[in-house]
Amino acid sequence: MTDPAVATAVGPVGVTAGPAGRAEPSRGGAVPVEPLRVGIVGGGFMARVHAGAARSAGARVVALASSSPASAARAATSLGVDTAHESVDDLVTDPDVDVVHVCSPNATHAPVALAALAAGKHIVCEKPLATSGAEAEALVEAARAGRLVGAVPFVYRYHPMVREARARVAAGEVGRVLSVRGSYLQDWLLDSDDVDWRVDSAAGGPSRAFADIGSHLVDLLEFVLGDRLARLTSTTNTAHAHRGGSSVDTEDEAAVVFETTRGAIGTLFVSQVAPGRKNRLLLDLSGTAESLEFSQEEPETLWVGRRSGTQLVARDAAVLTPDAARLSTVPAGHPMGYVDAFAGFVRDAHDAVRGGTPEGLPTFVDGLRAVRVTEAVLASAASRRWVDVP
Numbered sequence: 001m002t003d004p005a006v007a008t009a010v011g012p013v014g015v016t017a018g019p020a021g022r023a024e025p026s027r028g029g030a031v032p033v034e035p036l037r038v039g040i041v042g043g044g045f046m047a048r049v050h051a052g053a054a055r056s057a058g059a060r061v062v063a064l065a066s067s068s069p070a071s072a073a074r075a076a077t078s079l080g081v082d083t084a085h086e087s088v089d090d091l092v093t094d095p096d097v098d099v100v101h102v103c104s105p106n107a108t109h110a111p112v113a114l115a116a117l118a119a120g121k122h123i124v125c126e127k128p129l130a131t132s133g134a135e136a137e138a139l140v141e142a143a144r145a146g147r148l149v150g151a152v153p154f155v156y157r158y159h160p161m162v163r164e165a166r167a168r169v170a171a172g173e174v175g176r177v178l179s180v181r182g183s184y185l186q187d188w189l190l191d192s193d194d195v196d197w198r199v200d201s202a203a204g205g206p207s208r209a210f211a212d213i214g215s216h217l218v219d220l221l222e223f224v225l226g227d228r229l230a231r232l233t234s235t236t237n238t239a240h241a242h243r244g245g246s247s248v249d250t251e252d253e254a255a256v257v258f259e260t261t262r263g264a265i266g267t268l269f270v271s272q273v274a275p276g277r278k279n280r281l282l283l284d285l286s287g288t289a290e291s292l293e294f295s296q297e298e299p300e301t302l303w304v305g306r307r308s309g310t311q312l313v314a315r316d317a318a319v320l321t322p323d324a325a326r327l328s329t330v331p332a333g334h335p336m337g338y339v340d341a342f343a344g345f346v347r348d349a350h351d352a353v354r355g356g357t358p359e360g361l362p363t364f365v366d367g368l369r370a371v372r373v374t375e376a377v378l379a380s381a382a383s384r385r386w387v388d389v390p
């Protein structure tokens with residue numbers, strides 16, 4: 001089987017090899033025919049995940065910057081990255097970097113990504129794309145104007161069984177979708193002494209649980225359904241008024257009731273204080289012919305419910321729809337999970353940098369969409385009314 005990283009290294013239509021084996025840019029930033037060179041902003045858990053996924057996609061992780069020169073040096077050593085930059089500006093203007101992966105706290109996403117786009121870099125920016133709709137819109141525009149790739153890691157789209165569910169909905173197998181139940185539960189912020197930058201709205205933005213994990217849930221739901229939330233009503237809850245001595249101004253939980261543009265109804269529940277739930281993202285939908293359920297913690301199967309003949313479909317490229325089979329990179333019986341989904345996402349994002357048009361790549365437009373839904377959730381919770389989702 002051809003390694004996708006090798007296949008794309010041949011170069012897409014419109015990219016010609018320039019001096020030193022590097023291609024002349026046919027769009028925005030430089031598009032090398034050699035392995036892409038990644039620079040990472042951030043030094044935490046997500047920086048580690050991005051570094052591993054980028055390497056698995058065939059890229060070289062060449063530089064890293066973080067909140068201080070010392071933390072950049074520490075993270076670069078631990079992730080095996082050669083260059084630790086003194087500042088984020090140095091990284092985004094580094095001529096040896098083709099793609100910037102933004103893994104720093106939420107409030108820094110927009111300024112860092114804008115600076116990198118201004119320097120002609122392609123971007124993979126963590127979600128939420130920005131902490132306001134206006135900033136997210138500016139990012140969409142800047143990427144468009146520079147003809148640069150902007151991708152957002154809504155990585156749960158990259159589980160093969162999610163693609164299988166999406167294909168079944170699109171093919172009409174489930175019938176007309178009547179209802180959807182989505183939930184995303186974690187427990188890592190359960191206690192009042194659990195602290196993290198995400199809790200502080202200055203670093204994490206006005207929404208916490210919904211922006212952090214509700215954004216994944218909404219993206220997954222709209223991606224699988226091929227439909228959009230049209231209006232919603234919500235309520236939020238904060239479990240602890242104080243954490244680690246500081247007052248808390250972001251939500252731990254959000255409950256949402258919604259209607260879609262095609263007339264389905266549904267609920268979303270998001271919590272970061274649900275004991276025992278680690279990363280339980282669950283999407284359960286019912287159509288007039290079939291129900292489907294996908295659970296992120298058991299990503300190797302898709303439950304297909306029928307009035308008679310209910311099945312648990314196991315991942316096996318031989319029987320999956322083409323897009324699900326494409327992301328099924330190891331044979332059946334060799335479990336795939338979060339790390340593989342992340343690698344699949346980065347492979348597609350980097351393919352887009354080379355001029356490809358991979359199916360289902362989440363872009364800045366999808367990042368903006370999730371920010372808009374998050375704003376609608378907060379607006380509804382504050383006004384206690386139904387709101388239209390723009």
Ligand code: SOE
Nearest residue numbers: 045127186212213216272279
């Ligand atoms: C923490 O809630 C977190 O790491 C999220 O930020 C990620 O997006 C999610 O994939 C796992 O949980």
